[in-house]
Amino acid sequence: MNSRINKTFSNDSKKLVTFVTGGDPDLETSKKIINTIAESGADIIEIGMPFSDPMADGPTIQVSSTRAIKQGIDLDDIFSICKNFRSLNDQIPIILMGYYNVIFHYGISSFVDSCQKNGVDGLIIVDLQPEEDPELLNAIELTNLDLIRLITPTTNAERFSTILKHSSGFLYYVTITGITGQNSANIEELNQSINIIKQQTKLPVVSGFGIKNAEQVREVCKVSDGAVVGSSIVKIIEENLNDKNKILTLVANFIKQLKAGIEK
C-alpha cells in the first residue's frame, strides 16, 4: 500500500518521530505546536489522545493529559487538530496514540471513520495487545490505517509471531521496561534487541521511551530506523505555560537540534 507511512520509510534516512498530547496546553496552541514540529523537521507526528488514567506514562505526560482534559479536549478536538494539520501538510504521517477506553467509548467504527476523514495514518493503543484487538483490526482492514504494535524488552519469542502477524507500517520498540519520561536504555542491549526483531520482520523499527536529547536520538538511530521523543517536548510546554510564543520558539529549536543529531 502506498500509505504516507510507507512513503516516509521508502528511503534509508533515519526518522525523527515526535509525541505531544493533543490539546495541550489548549486547542489553538496545540495546533500551532504540531505545525511547528513539522516545519522544524519531524518525519512522523504522534498526537496523544488525552486520558484520565494513562497507566504507561510518567508524570510529565500524565499532567499534560490532565491539562488537555481540563480544557475539555475530546476526540473530536483531536480530529480537528489532525484535519488542520492535513490542510497544511499532506506528507507527514499522523499517528494517534493513547488508551483504549476513549476509543471504545467513541465507538470503533465511528473512530475509524473519523481517522480516515481527518488524515490519520496510524494508531498506537498502549493497552490493546493483539489478543484484544481483532475488532479494531477488522474495522481498519479496508482502510489505509496502520495499527502500530509495541514490542518491549520482555516480549519473548512466542509473542513475536503473535505481534508480527497483523503488524503494518512500522514497529515501535519500547526501549525500557517502564513508563514514559524516565530511564534511558542501554545502547548495547538495545542493539541486541533490535537485531533480534530485524531477523523476523522487514518492517521498520522505531525506538521510543526515555529518549530525551539529540545525543540519545543519534545513538538510538545507529541501531534503529528512527527515534521517538515525547516527554522532553511536553516538558517545554509544561515549563512555559504563561508564554505560548515562547513554547513555539523553544519547540522549534529543540526539534531542529534533534533533527541535526540524526543527520550528523
Place this chain on the structure above:
Amino acid sequence: MQNKNSYSQWPDDKGYFGKFGGRYVAETLMPLIIEVEKEYNEIKKDKTFKKDFEYYLEKYVGRPSPLFLAERITKDLKGPKIYFKRDELNHTGAHKINNCMGQILLAKKMGKKRIIAETGAGQHGVATATVCALFNLPCVIYMGEKDIERQSPNVFRMKLLGAEIKCVTSGSKSLKDAMNEALRDWVTNVKNTFYIIGTVAGPHPYPSMVRDFQSIIGKEVKTQIQEAENKLPDLLIACIGGGSNAIGLFHEFLDEPDVKMIAVEAAGLGLKSGKHAASLSGGKPGVLHGNKTYLLQSEKGQIEEAHSISAGLDYPGIGPEHSFLFEEKRVQYISATDDEALEAFQYCCRLEGIIPALEPAHALAILKKIAPSMRPEQVVVMNMCGRGDKDIFTVAKAININIS
C-alpha cells in the same frame, strides 16, 4: 463452548465473563501475566499448594470464620433469620487476607523477590504487608493521599509490619490512582516483582484467581448453614467495592437458583448527586486497569472520581464477573448512601456488640430495609467482611464527635 446453565465455568479461556474481563495492559506486562496464568493453573491442581494454603488459612488466618446468628438484629427487624459470616474475625480484620495468602504462595512459587499492592481502606495493604512479613519478602504499598489521611490506623499498621508506603498524589488521590501507580511500578520492575491485586479486577487471570481464593467464604457458609438450618440460605448479601468479598460469598451458590443474592454498592451522597461509587447503577462499560467492565466515566470516556465515606468502596470500577452477573440479572445490585451506612454502623455496634467496617455497614443498611418484607422462616447470610476499628476516626468526624 460454555455450558450456559453453569456460572462456575466462567471465565472462558481468554478471561471473559460474557462480554467482560479480558486482558488490557501494556505489552511489557503481557508475558508476565501469561506466566502468572500458567503458573496459577498449575498450582490450582497442585496438592502441596492446596495443603499449604489450607494450613495457613487455618493456623494463621483463623479459618473457618464462624457463622453467627445475629439474634438481636433478627428480632429487631422482624423478618428473616439473619446470620453474619464473620470474616472480620480473620487475622488482620477482613476477608482480604484470604486472597493475599493465595497470591503470596504463588509469588513464592514463581520466585518473585518483591511484592507490590494497592490499597484503599488499607485492609488489603495490611493483609499484604502481613503475608510479606510472614514470608520475608519486601513489600511496597501504593495508597492515595486522601486514603492515607482517613485510614491512618492502617497506615501505621503497615509500617509496623515493615512495608514501605508510597503516597499517591496523582488524579483523585484514592484507590484508582493507587492502582495506576502500582501498575506503573510493575511495568518498571516486571522482572522481579509480583503484584498482589486486592480485588476481583485487573487483567486475566486476576479476577478469577482472587475469586477462587475468596470463595472459601461461600464454601464454609454452605456447610455451616446446612448444620445450623439444614437448608440453603434464601438470600446472600454483601457490600461491593471491586467485588471480592461479595463474589467470595456468592460463587459457591451461583448455580443454586433458589438462593437470591444482593450486592450493595456505595451510593455516597446519593446516586443523583453524582458523588457516589456505584459503578453498575451509575456507570457504563469501558476499559480500565486491565479489564473491560462497568466504570464511572464521562460522556467522553474519561474515568470519573468515585465518592464514598468508605475508602474500600471508593473505586469507579467493579470486577468483570459482577458486570456479567449484573447483565445476566443473577445478582441484584443495590446501593446504600454514606448516611445509611453510618446509621447501620452504629446500629450494629449497639445491637450485636460488633463494630463493623464501613464497607459491610453498607450491606447491613440495605438488609435493614428489606428484612421487614421477608418471612420468619427465611434465612439470610450477610458477609461481615471487615471490622471497623480502622473507621472510628472517620465515623467520629462524620457524626461530629471529637475523639482526638
